[in-house]
Structure formats: C-alpha cells, structure tokens
Amino acid sequence: MTSTVKVQITVNGQPTSADVEPRLLLAHYVRDVVGIKATNIGCDTTSCGACTVLLDGESVKSCTVLAVQADQQEVTTMEGLSPSPDELHPVAAAFRQEHGLQCGFCTPGMVMATVSLLAENPHPTEREVRENLEGNLCRCTGYHNIVRAVLAAAEAQGGDS
Amino acid sequence: MAVYKAAGELAELAKQRAADLLEASVDDLEVADGRVGVRGTDTGVSLADLAAREQLKVETVFDSGAASFPFGAHVAVVEVDVESGKAVVDRIVTVDDAGPVLNPLLAEGQRHGGIAQGIAQALFEEVVYDEDGNPLTATFADYGFPSAAELPSFTLVDMETPTPLNPLGAKGIGEAGTIGATPAVQSAVVDAVSHLGVRHIDMPATPLRVWTAIQAATEGAK
Ligand code: FES
Numbered sequence: 141m142t143s144t145v146k147v148q149i150t151v152n153g154q155p156t157s158a159d160v161e162p163r164l165l166l167a168h169y170v171r172d173v174v175g176i177k178a179t180n181i182g183c184d185t186t187s188c189g190a191c192t193v194l195l196d197g198e199s200v201k202s203c204t205v206l207a208v209q210a211d212q213q214e215v216t217t218m219e220g221l222s223p224s225p226d227e228l229h230p231v232a233a234a235f236r237q238e239h240g241l242q243c244g245f246c247t248p249g250m251v252m253a254t255v256s257l258l259a260e261n262p263h264p265t266e267r268e269v270r271e272n273l274e275g276n277l278c279r280c281t282g283y284h285n286i287v288r289a290v291l292a293a294a295e296a297q298g299g300d301s
Numbered sequence: 302m303a304v305y306k307a308a309g310e311l312a313e314l315a316k317q318r319a320a321d322l323l324e325a326s327v328d329d330l331e332v333a334d335g336r337v338g339v340r341g342t343d344t345g346v347s348l349a350d351l352a353a354r355e356q357l358k359v360e361t362v363f364d365s366g367a368a369s370f371p372f373g374a375h376v377a378v379v380e381v382d383v384e385s386g387k388a389v390v391d392r393i394v395t396v397d398d399a400g401p402v403l404n405p406l407l408a409e410g411q412r413h414g415g416i417a418q419g420i421a422q423a424l425f426e427e428v429v430y431d432e433d434g435n436p437l438t439a440t441f442a443d444y445g446f447p448s449a450a451e452l453p454s455f456t457l458v459d460m461e462t463p464t465p466l467n468p469l470g471a472k473g474i475g476e477a478g479t480i481g482a483t484p485a486v487q488s489a490v491v492d493a494v495s496h497l498g499v500r501h502i503d504m505p506a507t508p509l510r511v512w513t514a515i516q517a518a519t520e521g522a523k
C-alpha cells in the first residue's frame with residue numbers, strides 16, 4: 141500500500157489540496173492533480189527548463205521539486221500570470237510582440253524564468269539575460285527573439301535601475 | 302504553390318458560377334471580401350451562398366519542373382582560447398535569399414533557429430555511442446545543446462531574388478541557417494588557430510578537439 145501525504149498548495153492564487161504520493165513531482169501535481177497544462181515537461185531531469193514555475197516568487201524547475209516540498213507555499217504558472225488574454229502580463233506581451241517563440245514548447249518556462257529574472261534584476265544587459273536564461277533550452281528560436289523579448293519586457297516594466 | 306494555384310482556379314470557378322447566377326459576364330466580375338461582385342456596382346453574391354448552391358471545389362497539382370535555388374552567405378567571427386581550446390562565436394552575419402517573403406517575422410525566426418543549430422553543430426552537438434552501441438548522449442546533461450549564453454545575437458541581411466520557377470517567386474528558407482552557419486563557424490575555428498599549424502579539426506570543434514589539434518600541430522613543429 142502506498143502511503144500518501146496531504147499537501148495544501150496555493151496555485152495561481154487558488155487554494156488546492158490533495159493526498160499525494162511523497163514522490164510526486166510538483167510538475168505532475170500542477171499538470172495532473174490541478175489539471176492545468178501550460179507547464180511543460182521536456183526532460184524530467186532539470187536540464188531544459190520547460191517546467192519552470194514560480195515557487196513563492198522564485199523560479200524553480202518543477203520537475204525537480206516534490207509536491208510535498210511546495211506544501212503551504214504559493215506556486216505561479218503561466219496560467220496565473222496574465223489577468224486575461226486581452227490583458228497580458230508585460231513579459232507575456234513582450235514575447236508575443238517580439239515573436240519570442242516558434243513551437244512554443246519552451247515558452248511557459250522561458251516566460252516564468254524571465255519574470256523571476258526581472259524581479260531580481262529589472263534592467264539586465266543582453267549578456268545578463270543570456271546567462272540568466274542558461275537553464276532554459278530552446279530548439280527553435282536560437283534565443284535571438286527571446287533575448288529581445290526579455291529586454292523589451294524590462295523596458296516596458298520600467299522599475300528601479 | 303499548389304494552394305496559390307488552386308485559390309486562383311477556385312476564384313475562376315466562383316466567377317463562372319456567379320456569372321450564370323447574376324446573368325453577368327465573367328469579365329465584369331471580381332472576387333473580393335468573400336464575395337463575387339459586378340465591378341462598380343453593389344450587385345454580387347457571397348462565396349458562402351455560391352458554395353451552398355453547389356460545392357465550390359477544385360483539385361490541382363503544381364509541378365515546378367525543376368528545383369529552385371535559394372542561396373546566401375554566412376560570415377562568422379570566432380575567438381579561440383588556445384590554452385583551453387574553447388571557441389566562442391562573437392558575431393555571425395548572414396544573407397539568405399529565399400525570394401519574395403510572405404511573412405518576414407516567421408522567415409526570420411526560421412533563420413535564427415537554423416543559425417543557432419548550425420553553430421551548435423560546428424561547436425557542440427554530437428550523438429555519441431560507445432563501442433557496444435550504447436548511447437552516451439541520451440540526455441541534455443550529456444548532449445551538447447547550446448543555451449542562450451553560448452550564442453550571440455545574429456545579424457541578418459535581406460536579399461530577394463525571385464525564382465522564375467513558380468508564380469510567387471518563392472524559394473526555400475527553412476534550413477538555410479543550418480547549411481551556412483556550420484561551415485562558416487567551423488572554418489573560422491580552424492582559421493583562428495591556423496597560425497599554429499592547424500589545418501583541420503573534426504566537428505564538433507569541442508575544446509578537447511581544438512586543444513588536441515593545437516598540441517598535435519605545435520608538437521610537430523618542434
Ligand atoms: S522538464 Fe524540468 S527541466 Fe526539463
């Protein structure tokens with residue numbers, strides 16, 4: 141018999157709770173238990189960053205965090221970022237504006253990593269953007285427009301330098 | 302091209318049907334905004350109405366008769382640390398001529414992705430097996446996949462030479478980046494260490510391979 145653990149995790153502002161196996165990954169909690177699918181799983185081994193979400197405001201690779209580790213904390217996924225499709229979060233808007241995606245598989249992770257990067261460093265240089273997004277892989281864009289999108293988002297957000 | 306040709310044929314078919322219906326001459330009709338109308342008047346019929354009477358359908362085949370010839374040029378500036386053998390791409394400037402481009406945003410995206418993959422093939426990416434055939438590069442931890450930190454921004458130069466082989470003059474673009482970037486970067490790496498006597502390095506030019514080539518060349522020179 142598998143023993144389960146009760147977790148209470150706030151996902152995109154909504155309280156969620158479930159009895160989960162201790163080995164359940166946060167990525168699977170979000171996708172399969174909560175049932176929201178923007179968070180992608182690319183490698184399951186902490187290499188690609190497709191599964192990046194915010195845990196209490198900091199970006200983490202949700203394939204490398206257990207759901208039980210997120211107990212009593214707040215998770216934000218791409219779904220929780222923008223109030224509505226017409227009112228995109230500045231980072232999501234910049235990715236759209238600058239065409240910072242092609243197939244879109246890396247995009248939710250890239251966007252979440254960018255939100256976290258800009259929270260820490262509101263005015264990064266191109267070099268800083270590139271180094272900070274090192275954990276997020278993209279096969280399609282060559283990162284060119286992704287970097288432009290991050291710089292444009294930084295510009296749009298203003299904030300303290 | 303087949304879609305373009307079929308769309309034209311479909312418009313002709315719609316005009317013929319509309320001509321019968323409106324008792325007008327085909328020459329006076331035009332297709333615009335989802336309607337076939339008599340030029341210069343309000344008289345017309347929507348494509349939806351025409352299709353509701355009788356299915357509007359054409360089948361067509363487009364054969365260009367020969368292969369079109371997209372072309373371009375890629376120039377790479379690469380810096381090599383001769384102590385460690387590590388090569389870094391500083392700049393890459395590319396011209397890729399795909400003929401007239403319908404959607405520049407998507408075409409540029411194709412070029413960006415291709416350039417990145419081309420650079421990566423020259424410097425990082427390789428599927429490796431051991432002698433028993435076991436894959437050694439089965440995860441992103443083992444396979445050399447470039448992140449944003451390993452690549453520069455790219456400089457794209459536009460050029461549009463239409464091909465006479467199809468009505469839109471369009472040629473290919475999808476793989477242009479991977480075709481040009483790989484030899485440009487690889488040749489730049491060899492050029493950067495050629496003063497040490499290096500003439501060839503196998504792809505991908507990993508630090509170990511570059512360092513080994515430099516050692517071999519300078520050993521030989523002693
Ligand atoms: S799926 Fe989590 S890093 Fe790739």
Ligand code: FES
Binds near residue numbers: 241243277280281
């Ligand atoms: S857009 Fe396809 S992997 Fe990034």
